[in-house]
Amino acid sequence: MMKPLRDAQGLYAGPIVDAHHHFWDLSLDKHPWLRGSEDPKLARNCLPDDYLRDTAGYDIVASVHVEANWDPADPLGEIAWLDGLERPKGIAARYVGHADLAGPDVERVLEAMAAHDRVAGIRQITSRHPDKTKSAVADRHRMADPAWRRGMTVLDRLGLSFDMLISPWQMDDALDLARAFPGVKFALNHCGSPFDRTGDGMAYWSAGLHSLAQAPNVVLKVSDLVAYDPEWTHSSLRDVLLTCLDAFGPDRCMLASDHPVVTRFASFWQTYETFRVTYADLGDGDLFNMFACNAIRFYDIPEIPLEEKNS
Numbered sequence: 001m002m003k004p005l006r007d008a009q010g011l012y013a014g015p016i017v018d019a020h021h022h023f024w025d026l027s028l029d030k031h032p033w034l035r036g037s038e039d040p041k042l043a044r045n046c047l048p049d050d051y052l053r054d055t056a057g058y059d060i061v062a063s064v065h066v067e068a069n070w071d072p073a074d075p076l077g078e079i080a081w082l083d084g085l086e087r088p089k090g091i092a093a094r095y096v097g098h099a100d101l102a103g104p105d106v107e108r109v110l111e112a113m114a115a116h117d118r119v120a121g122i123r124q125i126t127s128r129h130p131d132k133t134k135s136a137v138a139d140r141h142r143m144a145d146p147a148w149r150r151g152m153t154v155l156d157r158l159g160l161s162f163d164m165l166i167s168p169w170q171m172d173d174a175l176d177l178a179r180a181f182p183g184v185k186f187a188l189n190h191c192g193s194p195f196d197r198t199g200d201g202m203a204y205w206s207a208g209l210h211s212l213a214q215a216p217n218v219v220l221k222v223s224d225l226v227a228y229d230p231e232w233t234h235s236s237l238r239d240v241l242l243t244c245l246d247a248f249g250p251d252r253c254m255l256a257s258d259h260p261v262v263t264r265f266a267s268f269w270q271t272y273e274t275f276r277v278t279y280a281d282l283g284d285g286d287l288f289n290m291f292a293c294n295a296i297r298f299y300d301i302p303e304i305p306l307e308e309k310n311s
Contacts, residue, residue, distance in 0.1 A: 005284045010286045011052065015061040018164025019295035020223045020256035022068035023085065023092065030071045031142065031216075039264060046260040048087035054259060054268045061292065062090040062301050064256075066163060066189075067098035067123050071284055076101055076112055079119060081128030083199075094120040094299040096163050102299070110151070114158040120299040121187070129167050129195060136165070143173045144307040152181055161185040161298065167193050168201075171208030177263045178215035185298060186218045194228050209247040218299055220248040222290075225274065226260030226265035234274065243261050250286035254295045 018151050025045050031198060037043040044050075051063075070078035075098045095118050099109045113119045128140040142148060144164075154161060156284040164186055166174055173193070178186050192212070194205040212218055222244045223242050225237050236304055277309055279287060295301070 005288060011276055011280050012291055013059075014288055015059045015292045016255075016272070017292045017295040017301065018055070018063040018257050018259070019254040019299070020066050020221055021051065021063055021185075022261065023051070023065060023082065024068050024070075030074070030080070030081075031069055033069045034112075041260065041264045042056055044260075047101060047146070048085055049092055052088070053256075053257060054263070057269070058272060060091070062093045062296065064094045064096060064120070064295065064299050065092040066096040069125075070098060072098065072100060079113070079116060079248040081200055083118075091299075092118075093301050094118055096121045096123050096161075099151070099155075100122060100124060101155065102148040103151070106151040107154050110154050110158055110160065114160055119160070121163055121185075121218065122155060123163035123165065123189075125165045126170070127165050127167045127193060128170055130169065132305075134195070140170060141173055143170065143177045149177075149180070152177070152184070155175055156181050156184050161187060163189055165189040165193070167195060168205040168208045171212050174218075175212050178212070178218050182217055184217060186215070188212065188218055188256070189218050190224045190227055191222055194240060197229060198234075204220070206243050206247070210241065212309065213252070215222045215249045216247075217296050219252045219254060219294065220244055221254050221256050222275075223254075223256035224262045225271060227258070230265045232265065234277075237280050241274070245279070248285075250282060250290055251294065253290050254298060255290050256295070289300065 005012060007013040023046055025047060034042060065082060067078060071249060079097055079224065082092060096111045097119050099106055099122050101124055113122065125136045127140045129134040129135045156174060162184055164174055190207045192205060194202060225240060226232050229236055257271050259268055262271055262287060
């Protein structure tokens with residue numbers, strides 16, 4: 001018999017699948033973006049014991065490790081390193097690896113990823129911001145590039161999912177991509193990256209989010225709420241959370257931390273308490289889906305069989 005899904009305050013207290021977090025070991029020097037970082041929240045190792053310490057008090061039954069910008073010349077090295085980490089069953093139960101979909105060896109890399117029993121999908125960051133200093137790629141239309149889409153064809157053939165980290169200015173391309181590959185499951189990362197916090201900027205982001213939600217093969221990761229809102233308030237976070245829910249609904253939203261990146265501006269506790277309070281009015285089934293089951297289904301996590309869950 002499962003424990004009650006709510007605590008005495010009526011807030012969700014059931015099992016959690018954290019659909020997006022990262023591990024890294026700086027001594028390996030495998031993460032170029034972290035070299036010389038002066039941010040104390042990032043310039044530290046994040047290994048399973050660190051994650052378990054920061055998530056203490058929550059019933060984390062499973063989690064998904066997403067590629068952490070490991071050396072792109074050695075994408076399979078991150079997978080081998082993850083395999084060697086000691087951690088409880090369920091933690092990093094699934095991996096989202098990295099591959100350059102336009103790379104000359106993309107087929108070899110994707111086939112190796114697909115052959116690994118923990119790799120569920122791939123992420124290649126394609127975010128393009130009008131301010132070049134905030135962009136991950138130079139080409140706003142990277143997802144429309146024929147060479148890049150040839151890699152997506154291989155990913156589709158192999159049955160891997162794709163995590164999208166894009167900007168609101170790329171929602172049209174993302175929708176076109178999702179429609180061009182209806183057999184691929186896409187996960188839009190970090191609430192669709194609401195960069196521009198002005199009224200017009202948030203309206204533009206919201207419209208793009210609702211547009212992309214037209215594609216039934218896209219789900220939304222409601223994650224790292226503070227990445228684009230470092231001076232956040234509960235009100236500002238609530239507005240984003242409710243917009244995400246309105247666009248994608250409770251069956252297509254996965255809650256996630258983006259630990260340890262999120263700790264630059266908020267703790268794991270602040271993140272999940274915001275989820276619990278903001279979504280408290282939802283029914284038990286919807287909460288259960290958002291906090292756990294949607295991620296289990298999307299990433300096919302067998303360690304947590306759905307038939308054992310509360311219906």
